Amino acid sequence: MRMTPIRVLAARAAMIIVMATAVASGSVTAPAPAPAHAVMPAEPGSLPASRLDSLGSLVDTAVTGYLADDRIPGAAVTVVAGGRTVLSKGYGVADVGRRTPVDPDRTGFFLGSLAKLFTAQAASQLVADGRVDPGADVNDSLRAVTVPDTYPGRPVTLHHLLTHTAGFDSDLVGRTKVRPEDVEPLAESLTVRRPPRVRPPGVVAAYDNYGYALAGQLVAEVSGRSFPAYIDEHVFKPQGMTRSTLAQPQPDAVAARLARGYRPDGSTGWVENRGQYGAWTPSGPGAVSTAADMGRWMTGRLAGASAADRLMRQVRYRQDPRSPGLGYGFEEWRRGGRTGWFKDGDISGFHSNLLLVPDRGVGVFVVFNGDGTDGRAGWNGKELIHRIVDALVPAGPVSAPAPAVDAAxxxxxxxxxxxxxxxxxxxxxxxxxxxxxxxxxxxxxxxxxxxxxxxxxxxxxxxxxxxxxxxxxxxxxxxxxxxxxxxxxxxxxxxxxxxxxAWHQSPALHAGLLLFGLGVLALGVIAFPATALLRRSRGRTGHPPGARAARALAATTGLAAVAFATALAAVVADGNRMMEMVPLGSALLTTVTVLGTVLVVLTPGLVAGALAAWLRGWWSLPGRLVFGCTAAAALATAVMLVHYHLVSAPLTRLTA
Structure with a gap:
């Protein structure tokens, strides 16, 4: 599965929520990297020997630097060229507690969204065999799952599923599990957890995990085999990938050598991440392979001239004719005059990247079993791939268009x-x-x-x-x-x-409204009780029961605002932990939505109190203004909470 890079989300979310909280409130020792295990380079193929000679040193220096600087426990790298594996190495440890070194032949890594490549390959095989029409309504092939006819005359097709253009909404909350034994059947999850269709198919590319999970179900129903069984028989075995699997639980031989995924904890240690399993295996959860097996897969794809390979490595959709497009499973890659096919995968504690440069016969696979400081592992993999390709396939002259004047x-x-x-x-x-x-x-x-x-x-x-x-x-x-x-x-x-x-959809505007609302409400926790106590100490006549109830409601709403901001700040405080928490689900996330619901439910009472204060002359003019401002803050907060679905599901359905 893929999510927005956590360093980006965490940094921005923390800035917003920590500011709100400031207004509203007030391990294991890291082991030294284990020696890298290397597979002796095979025949160099078509690349000059001088480039291959320096490859090992380049990768060693880069990866050991990433592990040390960004606090990542382990990694593996495989490079293929000329039809052979020319480098395959493991670095650091697969298990922090046991200090098990990473072995590129035996250590299994969770691949995350790289599993989409296997799904695309399987689906493309069925298309090539004439068993599926990629342009036909997927409901023609599905029996256990049905896609709603949200846009009459515009059905979802396999082509749409494989190019992220089916138009389903995105929702990964609670989609993964800690234990493989707890994973529900794929068809059941696709039905119970189906997100709505929010745009017509074939209009906009929007990364779609549900779409790929649905493509996997289609493969299973058309082939008559379970999805993991089909992949094992038609994708893994033909390439000799004996330590790769999509089965949950894994076979004993694979399970015994699984790497564990980690995030930094404190100043020197790590904490193990959870949540790598899930029903939507065709889109990522539960998929496991080794670096050596991924080398075999890359070699097969680079050598492949089958119809399925051609479907995967041709542009099938392009959002703009001047920009890179999408194959089946792959994204088109361009850099320094070179072209290729790229895919990355991110799941809690594991980050992988894969690139094929077919016209040069080069493939690179990089995987880390740690998020890294500020979630840097995902970027480190991309950077390393660029460095390897730059070393093996130097960029040629690029005729860049001259800058122009754009009046628009x-x-x-x-x-x-x-x-x-x-x-x-x-x-x-x-x-x-x-x-x-x-x-x-x-x-x-x-x-x-x-x-x-x-x-x-x-x-x-x-x-x-x-x-x-x-x-x-x-x-x-x-x-x-x-x-x-x-x-x-x-x-x-x-x-x-x-x-x-549009201007009214601006996240900056919405963040400002949320900060204003939470901040003003939080001030009421102190201001309204203090005002009441001050009046009593001066012997002033009490207000009517309705006025007292309105002030009590304002103070209660302020307490809920403080609690909400504190809970949300706890969610976003550690971006790496948030990447585990969101797809896995947690009591803390539930607390956030429950408190959001409480705030929304209390808001009409505050608005009614503000109107009554003016109509019945409660308090002085400044008092009525303050209470009116509090009601406005509650209303702004409630609108933002509902808009961003920071409320419990029943309220979300009522306001949809």
Whole structure:
């Protein structure tokens, strides 16, 4: 499964919630890396020997640096070239407690969304064999699961599922399990946990885990085999991938050598992450492989000339004709004049990246069994792949278009939100902290904040090429394209477009309303009881029962606001822990939504109290103004809580 990089979410969410909380309130020792285990390089294939000679040193230096600097327990790297594995190494430890060294041949890593490649391969095989029409309604092939006819005449097809364009909403809350024995059947989960369709299919690319899980169910129903069994027989065994599996629980031989995933804890230790299992295995949970097996898979795909391989490695959907597109399972990759096919995978405690450069016969797989400081492991894998490819396949001359003057540059500025952000579930709150801002930079340039996955480059600057196309000025030659229907398309993320927001949808505006609301309500915890005590101490006549009840309600609502802000701050305080908590579900997340519901339920009483205060002349003018401001704060808070679904499910359904 893939989520927004946790360092980005945590940093932005912590900034918002810690500010709100400030207003509202007031291990294991890290082992030294184990010696790397290496597989002796095979025949060098078509690459010059000089490049292969330096490859081991480059990878050793880079990976040991990542493990030490970012506090990651272990890693494995496999590089294939010329039809052979030319490097396969393990680094650090697979199990912190036992100090088990990572072995690229035997250590199993959870792959997360890399499992989508196996799903795409299986589905493509059925298409190539003529058993599935990729353009037909998936309901023609499904029996145990049915896709609602939300958009009559526009059915969801297998093509849509494999290109992230089916139009399902995104919701990963509570989708994973601690134990494989607790995983429910795939068909059951797809029915009970089905998110609504929120846009017509084939319109916008929005990264879709449910869509891939549904594609896996289609494979199972058409083939007559369970999905893990089909993958084992038709994907793993033909490549000799004997230590790879999608079965939950795993076979004993695989389970005995599983790596454990970790996040940093304190200043020197780690804590083990949980939640790598789940029913939606075709999209990521539960998928396990070794670095050596992934090398075999890459070699097979690079050598493959089958119809299934061609389906996977051809652009099947492109959000903008000038930008990289999507194959089945893969994202198109461009860098320094080279092209390839990329996929990454992130699941609690594990981060993997895979790249194929078919025209050079090169494939690279990198995996870490730790989140790293501030969630850096995911980016480290991408950076290492770039370094390896740069060393093995140097960039050729690139004829970059000359900068142009774009008179419409101001029309592209504004705020954009990833299309994958949920519209109907708790993960809608991601929209509060994952927006991208686009500002004018000079004559025809742009500056973006929040788009880069590189933690060291939060800002990016772009030069206009004309017609709404921009090229990054100083790193990698990435592009931005602005479409006529208000979408931003970034070359780094072809599986998710960004939708332009109107001013009233601005996350900055919403965050301000939420901060204002929580802050004012929290002040009432002290202000209203203190005012009542002061009146009594001065012997003043008491207010009517209704006025006293209104003040008590305001104080109670303030207490709920303080509790809500504190609970939400606890959720976002550790981004790595949040990545485990959200898909696994937790009592703390439930507490947040329950407290949000309490705030929403109490709000009508405050509004009624404010109206009564003016109609019946309760308190002095300043007193009525203060209470009116408190009611307005409660109303602003309630609107934001409902909008971002920070309330319990029954209330969400009532307001949908």
């Amino acid at each position: 540059v101001d029309s592209y500025t504004g705020t954009y939100r990833p299309a994958r952000v949920s519209r109907t579930g708790l993960m809608a709150v991601e929209g509060l902290v994952s927006a991208v801002t686009v500002e004018r930079d000079g004559g025809s340039g742009l500056r973006t904040v929040g788009l880069s996955a590189d933690p060291d480059r939060p800002e990016q600057r772009w030069s206009a090429l004309g017609g709404g196309l921009f090229r990054e000025r100083d790193a990698g030659g990435g592009t931005l394209a602005f479409t006529g229907d208000g979408l931003l398309v970034a070359s780094a993320t072809p599986s998710t477009a960004y939708e332009r927001l």
